[in-house]
Amino acid sequence: MAAFLEVRGLRVRFGAREVLRGLDFDVAAGGSLAVIGPNGSGKTVLFRALIGALPYEGTIRWAPGARLGYVPQKLDIERGLPLTGLDFLHAKASVAKAPREEADRALSAVGLSAAAAARPIGALSGGQFQRLLLAFALIGGPNALILDEPTAGVDEPGQERLHSLVRRLQAERGLTVLTISHDLSVVYRDAAQVLCLGEDHVCVGAPKEILTPQLLERLYGSPAGFHVHGHG
Amino acid sequence: MATVDPASLTLAAAMACAAGLVGCFAVMRRMTLAADALSHVALPGIGIALLLRIHPAFGAAAALFLGTLLVWSLERRTRFSTEAVIGVVFSASLALGSLLASGEELIEALLGRPGALSRTEIVIGLLAAAAVVVFILRAKDRLVVALVSPDIARTAGIDAPRLDLLYLMAFALTVALGLRYLGALLMGSLVIIPAVAAKRLASSLRGMLAASVAIAVFSTLAGTVLASRLGRETGPLIILTAAACFFLSLFVPREA
Numbered sequence: 480m481a482a483f484l485e486v487r488g489l490r491v492r493f494g495a496r497e498v499l500r501g502l503d504f505d506v507a508a509g510g511s512l513a514v515i516g517p518n519g520s521g522k523t524v525l526f527r528a529l530i531g532a533l534p535y536e537g538t539i540r541w542a543p544g545a546r547l548g549y550v551p552q553k554l555d556i557e558r559g560l561p562l563t564g565l566d567f568l569h570a571k572a573s574v575a576k577a578p579r580e581e582a583d584r585a586l587s588a589v590g591l592s593a594a595a596a597a598r599p600i601g602a603l604s605g606g607q608f609q610r611l612l613l614a615f616a617l618i619g620g621p622n623a624l625i626l627d628e629p630t631a632g633v634d635e636p637g638q639e640r641l642h643s644l645v646r647r648l649q650a651e652r653g654l655t656v657l658t659i660s661h662d663l664s665v666v667y668r669d670a671a672q673v674l675c676l677g678e679d680h681v682c683v684g685a686p687k688e689i690l691t692p693q694l695l696e697r698l699y700g701s702p703a704g705f706h707v708h709g710h711g
Numbered sequence: 712m713a714t715v716d717p718a719s720l721t722l723a724a725a726m727a728c729a730a731g732l733v734g735c736f737a738v739m740r741r742m743t744l745a746a747d748a749l750s751h752v753a754l755p756g757i758g759i760a761l762l763l764r765i766h767p768a769f770g771a772a773a774a775l776f777l778g779t780l781l782v783w784s785l786e787r788r789t790r791f792s793t794e795a796v797i798g799v800v801f802s803a804s805l806a807l808g809s810l811l812a813s814g815e816e817l818i819e820a821l822l823g824r825p826g827a828l829s830r831t832e833i834v835i836g837l838l839a840a841a842a843v844v845v846f847i848l849r850a851k852d853r854l855v856v857a858l859v860s861p862d863i864a865r866t867a868g869i870d871a872p873r874l875d876l877l878y879l880m881a882f883a884l885t886v887a888l889g890l891r892y893l894g895a896l897l898m899g900s901l902v903i904i905p906a907v908a909a910k911r912l913a914s915s916l917r918g919m920l921a922a923s924v925a926i927a928v929f930s931t932l933a934g935t936v937l938a939s940r941l942g943r944e945t946g947p948l949i950i951l952t953a954a955a956c957f958f959l960s961l962f963v964p965r966e967a
Contacts, residue, residue: 532862549866556859560739561913567859570852574867599914600859615863625866 481542483508483623483655484529488537491521491528498524501537504674504683508542511649511656513670513686515663517699520676522659523552526627529657545623548616550609552627552659558601564611565596568618575619585614588648590640605632613641617648623655624648630662638662642669663690715939718833723931725840726888727901731927732847733885734906735919736878740858743903745782748801749879750886750899752778755804757820757890758811767820768832771890775883778804783876820895828891839888843881854878855916893946901927904953908960926956 482505489502498521506512514522528535530549541547568582586596589610595603596611603611609629616624624645630638642665649656660666666673666686673689675682677698682689737743756774757767778800785796809817828836847854857864857871864871882902889898909923934949941948 527862530862530866532865547866549863551860551862554860557739557741559910561910561915561919562739562855562859563915566855566916570855571867573852574856574869612863616866619867 481508482506482540483510483542483545484657485540486529486538487540489525489528489539490536491524491533499528499535499676500681502674502681504672506655506657506672508655509649509653510672511658511670512672512674513666514657514659514674514676515661515666515698516676517678520678522676523627525676526625526657526659530625541623546619546621547623547625548619548621549625550612550616550627550629553605553631554608554612556601556608560599560601562600563597564591564600564603567600567611568596568615571615571618577619581618582614585617588617589614589644606634606637609633610637610641613644621654622652623657626656626658628659628661630660645669663695666690715935718830719828720932720935722828722833722836722840723892723935724928725837725844726885726892727927727931728924729840729843729847729881729885729888730898730902731905731909731924732844732920733878733882734902734904734927735909735923736847736851736854736858737882737902738906738910739919743907745797747899747903748797749775749778749782749882750895750902751801751808752804752883753886753890753895754808754817754820755811757816757895758808761812761816768887768890771820771895772884772887774804775887776880779876779879779883783872783879786875787872820890832891836888839884843885843888846877846881850874850877851916851920893949897946897950900950901930901953904950904957905930908953908957911957911960911965912963914965926953930956 484506486502486504489499490497491499502525504512514525516522524533527533529539530547565582568585569579572579572582583593586593591607591610591614595607600608600611609632613629626645629645630641633641645656645658646669648654658670667690670686673684673686675689675694675698680697682694753771753775756770756772758770759774760767760770763770782797782800808820812820853864853869853874856867857869857874861871885902886895886898889901892898893901905926906919906923908926909919912922913919930949930953934952935945937943937952938945938948
C-alpha cells in the first residue's frame with residue numbers, strides 16, 4: 480500500500496538542543512501509528528512538525544489530498560471565554576465549508592450532549608473538552624487523525640469510548656490514525672505500528688516486536704509493565 | 712460646544728460598531744494592552760502630517776499601518792516578548808509624537824476634537840467602518856478557531872499569520888477612524904471597554920459581539936448628546952459612559 484505519510488531524516492532543534500535526531504518512518508493509508516516515549520522525548524514536537532507548526536530539517540510528505548484532523552494535548556483555555564462548544568464547532572464547519580449539521584453529527588459521534596455543547600468551553604470538564612476537540616477534528620471529513628494524548632483527563636469509561644470511537648471511525652472511513660499515548664495496553668491492542676522515542680534510542684515496528692520488557696526498560700529507564708486487554 | 716449633526720453622529724455610530732466588533736477579539740485574544748498601545752502609534756504620524764501640512768488622518772493611518780506591520784513582524788520573530796516589544800514601540804511613539812507636535816496639537820491628537828466634518832471625511836469614514844465590520848463578520852469563524860489553538864487552525868487550513876495581520880490592520884483602521892472623534896488615548900478605550908463588559912455579560916460568541924456593539928454605540932451616542940447638553944468635551948464623556956456600562960456589568964450575575 481502506498482505510504483500516506485513518509486518521514487525521512489526528520490530533525491527538529493530548539494537552539495542548541497536537538498529534540499528529534501533524524502527520524503525515518505512511513506505510515507500506510509488507513510494504517511495506525513502509536514508514538515510512545517517518556518516525557519520530554521519529543522512526541523508532541525514530532526506531531527507539531529508533522530502539521531507544519533514547527534520548523535524542521537528533513538522530509539515530511541503527506542499523500543496528496545491529505546486532510547488532517549488534529550487533537551492537541553490539553554489546551555489552556557481561559558475559563559471566562561464566551562465561546563460555546565457549538566460556536567467552536569460551527570466555526571470549524573464554516574472554515575471547512577461543511578454544512579452546519581456536521582457539527583451535530585460530530586457531537587453525537589463523540590457522545591457529547593447538546594446541552595454540554597451549548598455551554599461556554601471554559602465551563603466544560605477536561606473529558607468533555609477532549610471530546611469537543613475530537614468532534615472538532617472530525618468536521619470537514621478528515622482522512623487522517625493526529626491525536627496527541629486524546630484521552631488525557633477523560634474518565635475510564637470515557638477513555639474506552641473514545642478509543643472504540645477512533646477504532647470504529649478508522650474501520651468505517653479508512654482513516655489513517657497517529658496517536659501519542661501513555662497507555663501501553665491500548666497501544667498494544669490498537670496500533671498496527673509503534674514508534675518509540677527515547678533519549679538515546681528510537682525504534683519503529685509492530686507492537687508485538689517492539690513492546691518487550693527490555694525495550695520498555697531502556698526507553699523509560701525503569702521496568703514498565705502493561706497488561707494485554709481482551710479485544711472487544 | 713459642538714452641535715450634534717446627524718451625518719457626524721452616523722459616522723460616530725459606525726465607528727463604534729467597528730470598535731465593538733474589533734474589541735471582542737482583542738479581549739478574547741488577551742491583547743488588550745497590546746491593542747491599547749498600538750493606538751498610540753498614531754501620534755508620530757499626526758506630528759509628521761502636521762509638519763508636512765497634510766491631513767492628520769492620513770499621517771495617523773500611515774503610522775498605524777507601519778506600526779501594525781512592525782508589531783506583527785516582531786511578534787512573529789520574538790514570540791514570547793510581545794508585551795515588552797509593544798511597550799517599547801508605544802513609549803517610542805509617544806516620545807516621537809510629543810517631539811513632533813506642539814502642545815495644543817498633541818492634546819487634540821490624544822483626546823480628539825469632534826468638529827464639523829467635510830462630506831469627503833464622512834464618506835471615507837463610513838467606508839472604512841463598513842470595511843472593518845464586514846471583515847470581522849466574515850473572518851469571525853477563522854478568528855475563533857485561531858484563538859482557541861493556532862495549531863488546530865493550521866490543520867483546518869487557516870493561514871494564521873495572515874489572519875493576524877489582517878486583524879491588526881482592521882484594528883489599526885478602527886483606531887484611525889476614531890482619532891478625530893476620540894483621540895488616540897481614548898479610542899483604544901472604546902475598543903476595549905465595551906468588549907470587556909460584553910465578555911462578562913455574554914455566554915456565546917454571538918452574544919458577546921452583539922453586547923459589545925450595543926455598548927459601544929450606546930456610549931458613543933449618549934456621550935455625544937451629554938457633551939452637547941453639558942457643553943463639555945465629547946471623548947471623555949463617551950469613555951465614562953462605556954466605563955459606567957462596564958461597572959454595571961459587574962452586577963449582572965453570570966451562569967457557570
